[in-house]
Amino acid sequence: MDFGLSGKTCLITGGASGIGLGIATVLAQEHVHLAIASRNPDTTAIEELREYGHRVEPVRADVSIEDQAVGMVEEALEKFGQLDFYVNNAAWTWHEPVTKITSEAWSDTINTNLSGAMWATRAVAKHMVDRGQGNMVIISSTSKFTPGYAETSYRVSRFGLTALMQNLALELAPFGIRVNMVTPGHFVTRLTGWDRIDREKTELFRDRFIPMKRFGKTREVGPAVAFLISDHCSGYVTGTDIVVAGGMQLGQIKLISDDELRALNE
16 A cells, blocks of 8 residues: 655654664655654664665654753754654653652653653644644553553553643644554563563463464554554544554453562562
């Protein structure tokens, strides 16, 4: 299917690795010019994206800092002149049980995952309102459906993204701007890879709680994003959420015993 995206411009946060790079790769294949925002842009990833023959520019930014989140949008606009699409993907998590949540980890999580999205979409919205067109996609997580141990800060940030997306969609629709969400499940990335989660429990998680019994491939998120930003394919779609999770959102996650739960909070 022709998404009708050729020659358009997109800013993607966290676009040099993991799911963000998977999305960027699909959009590059659709002939989209890309501004790839990251704290430390991966030059190898940038060069790989450029091999598709379209303009790709790195933008260095820490979205947990307001000035940098806003500056990221301004730099992308300086380099490309306009933004047709914005994909909010940057995220991180610090695992802490409820009795041990620290102010530092709470603030870092909320600022990276939620406040950064608000600061950036606010700046992008001003540009798109002036143009009278544009599309945004906010990347979320199935953690909002399935409570996980030691993920309080992360889940709060993900719930907040849904509210942000809905209000953006509501308020920006009269200006010809559509805003939607894509919610991935478990993809093996820096955030959720084998090095961060016990291998045996991860395999148990896959086999017991993912109906399709496999983890997602990062490029599998890209077509959902391409569909949503395409006026040709989804011109009457705003304020919606596409879940790309192999069915993981359908069940409850419990991978630790009651004794392990007690030990977390002792």
